[in-house]
Amino acid sequence: MSEVKAGTWVEIEKILLTPEQRAPQTPEDTHATPYLMKVAGFLVADAPTDSEVTIRTLSGRIVGGKLKVVRPHYEHSFGETIEELLIIGLGGEL
Numbered sequence: 815m816s817e818v819k820a821g822t823w824v825e826i827e828k829i830l831l832t833p834e835q836r837a838p839q840t841p842e843d844t845h846a847t848p849y850l851m852k853v854a855g856f857l858v859a860d861a862p863t864d865s866e867v868t869i870r871t872l873s874g875r876i877v878g879g880k881l882k883v884v885r886p887h888y889e890h891s892f893g894e895t896i897e898e899l900l901i902i903g904l905g906g907e908l
Contacts, residue, residue, distance in 0.1 A: 816862065816863065817860055817861070817862055818857055818860065818861055818862070818863060818881065818884055819857070819860055820856075820857050820858060820859050820860050821856055821857060822856070822857045822884060822885065823854065823855075823856060823857075823884075823885050823886070824854065824855065824856070824857050824867075824869060824881055824882075824883060824884055824885070824886070825852055825853065825854045825882055825883035825886040826852070826853055826854075826855070826867060826869055826877065826878070826879030826880060826881055826882060827850055827851070827852050827879055827880050827882045828850070828851045828853075828877075828878070828879035828880065829848045829849070829850060829851075830848075830849045830850065830851050831848060831849035832848050833845060833846055833847060833848060835849075836849060851879070852882075853869065853871060853877050853879065854869075854871070854886050855869030855870050855871040855872065855875075855877065856869060856870050856871075857869055857881070858870060858876070861881055862881075863881050863882070863884065864880060864881060864882070865880070865881055866878065866879070866880055866881075867879070867880070867881045
């Protein structure tokens with residue numbers, strides 16, 4: 815595990831409900847997994863990954879949890895480019 819420096823943008827994870835604490839009416843596959851919270855913010859003190867840390871969020875909240883991701887980023891997209899829509903944006907002509 816490498817040491818992550820204070821002030822680094824990170825993502826933490828915290829278990830809010832263990833499987834035993836989840837509502838009995840949840841679907842079986844859901845009920846078997848913990849209910850997790852993931853929060854991004856700036857690391858308050860140097861710490862190795864997978865250790866319990868404290869972060870300060872962009873809104874100034876102080877939150878604790880297990881350090882999981884260093885410099886998290888969004889990985890989703892809106893899918894493949896649809897060329898017909900590009901042409902519409904050009905007034906229907908290339």
